[in-house]
Amino acid sequence: xxDPKTVTDPTEAPIQNADTKVGESAPAIDKTTASESxxxxxxxKQSSGPTPKEDEKQKDAxxxxxxxxxxxxxxxxxxxxxxxxxxxxxxxxxxxxxxSYSTAARALYVLxxxxxxxxxxxxxxxxxxxxxxxxxxxxxxxxxxxxxxxxVAETQGVDLGAVAYTQPEEYVAEITTPKASQYIxxxxxxxxxxxxxxxxxxxxxxxxxxHNAGSYQWQRRLIKLANRLRNLAQRxxxxxxxDDASVSGLAELLVAEKHEDGEDGIGDENxxxxxx
Numbered sequence: 595x596x597d598p599k600t601v602t603d604p605t606e607a608p609i610q611n612a613d614t615k616v617g618e619s620a621p622a623i624d625k626t627t628a629s630e631s632x633x634x635x636x637x638x639k640q641s642s643g644p645t646p647k648e649d650e651k652q653k654d655a656x657x658x659x660x661x662x663x664x665x666x667x668x669x670x671x672x673x674x675x676x677x678x679x680x681x682x683x684x685x686x687x688x689x690x691x692x693x694s695y696s697t698a699a700r701a702l703y704v705l706x707x708x709x710x711x712x713x714x715x716x717x718x719x720x721x722x723x724x725x726x727x728x729x730x731x732x733x734x735x736x737x738x739x740x741x742x743x744x745x746v747a748e749t750q751g752v753d754l755g756a757v758a759y760t761q762p763e764e765y766v767a768e769i770t771t772p773k774a775s776q777y778i779x780x781x782x783x784x785x786x787x788x789x790x791x792x793x794x795x796x797x798x799x800x801x802x803x804x805h806n807a808g809s810y811q812w813q814r815r816l817i818k819l820a821n822r823l824r825n826l827a828q829r830x831x832x833x834x835x836x837d838d839a840s841v842s843g844l845a846e847l848l849v850a851e852k853h854e855d856g857e858d859g860i861g862d863e864n865x866x867x868x869x870x
Contacts, residue, residue, distance in 0.1 A: 676769040680778060683759040684792065686813045687785035691765060694820035695777065701823040702773040704831060712834035721830055725823065729776045732819055736783045736812070743790040750799050757793040777820070784812055 682688045705725055710718045747754055769775045788809055795805035 673770060676775075678767045678769050678775070678778060680765045680767050680782065681762060682765070682781070682785045683762040684785050684788035684809075685761075686788050686809050687781055688763050690784060690813055690816045691767075691781050694817050695767060695781065697824050698777045698820040699768070699770055699774040701820070701827040702771045702777070704827040705823070706771045706773060709827075709830055709834060712831065717834070721826070724826070725773055728819060728822065729773060729780070732780055732815060733776070733783070735815075736780065736787060739812075740783065740787050740790060743787070743794060746799065747790065747794060747797075750794075750797070752793060752797045752799060754790065754793055757789055757796060780816055780819070784816055787812060 680691065682691060702725065705721055709721060713721070744754070746752075767774075767778055769778065791800065791805060791808045794800045795802075800808070
């Protein structure tokens with residue numbers, strides 16, 4: 595009689611992997627992998643949400659996204675314009691028109707129209723008066739210089755109609771404010787002045803140095819005026835739009851601009867581009 599076989603509890607039998615051959619032991623379970631898997635499936639008990647700093651960053655990003663999404667391209671605004679033909683003979687006047695008229699016209703529109711939306715009527719009037727004074731100062735100096743050169747030409751017996759130009763040009767300027775029309779008037783007067791300087795030079799009354807200095811001096815003067823108007827418009831709008839804006843802010847700006855206007859003259863290399 596054979597010995598009874600030991601019955602093994604099936605629950606204690608080793609589990610064989612499908613890829614494991616009969617007679618081979620099952621591969622050991624990598625405890626590290628199991629641990630990582632457990633950590634990946636279990637919620638992070640230590641994380642209790644974003645830190646205050648991260649939360650603030652998320653809010654900033656959300657606000658920026660909402661701001662960008664709320665900004666829509668502004669529709670073109672219909673505004674009154676007068677189309678003015680501008681005929682210029684000298685290259686200096688042509689250069690001033692090409693480089694500076696659009697700058698001056700935009701600045702003067704801001705100062706005459708847009709500023710009144712944000713500033714008080716009194717402040718807007720003060721800024722407007724300052725613009726008038728800036729334009730009038732240049733016009734006065736131009737008229738005096740033209741009168742002086744006409745006197746020189748008459749004394750020297752120079753025919754003022756003798757000069758002609760090989761490449762006169764004509765432009766169509768959009769006049770959006772009365773002050774923009776005044777700037778166009780300055781450009782026309784500059785063209786007239788350059789004609790006098792050229793005829794005096796061609797007649798031998800002015801030497802090369804006088805001709806060159808006089809021409810570029812006035813070119814720079816008008817470019818500097820356009821740049822000053824642009825800066826005045828930018829600074830005035832920035833002050834008027836501030837939540838804590840006060841009359842004193844624009845008042846101080848007016849004082850500073852009037853002081854600079856008193857020192858206005860030829861200009862310097864920072865006010866315009868170098869002569870060509």
